[in-house]
Amino acid sequence: MKTLIKNIEFSKVINLKNLISYQEAQVISRTIAQTPTVSISLFSLDKGEGISTHVTPGDAMVQVLDGEAEITIDNNIFNVKAGETIIMPSNVPHGLEARVRFQMLLTVIKG
Template sequence: MNNLIKNIEFSKILNLKDLISYQEGQVISRTLAQIPHANITLFSLDKGEGISTHVTAGDAMVQILDGAAEITIGDEVFNVKAGETIIMPSNVPHGLEAVERFKMLLTVIKG
């Protein structure tokens, strides 16, 4: 049987923010699961880096693990920091920028 979750140790207590590092001037990602209706990915973004505005076919949940981000959903801007979560609904333009370097867990669920 193939595991659906990858790139992470099983049966071990882990701190997600320790599983991805910062790299100067870069956006780093680590895919933990990718199936047709769901994706789970860890990201780290250096200060000033971002993910440009785009639309997804699924609802996206961002959990900030470290640092802080400015997240735009439609015409609204949200400042989200470590320990906070925000949902970006499907088919609504969204993007984000690192106001300070940050790490996030992104979970996208498609219908």
């Protein structure tokens, strides 16, 4: 049987924040699922690190697990923190910078 979810234990209660560590001056990612239409990844960013402005072919949902980041969507700036979620629409430029150490679960859905 082929599983679609990887890099995570099945049938076990977990805390997503514990699945990815912080590394000084780095952006770390861990893919949880990757199909032609869905991508789910965990990210941790050290303070001051970022993901440069880019465009994706799918809608992207950021669920903030820890810390705080500044997310720019089409020249609009949003400050998001642990417990908050924001949607970045497809084909619209977006990027982010960690204000403090920052973890997120990123889900991208392509049509």
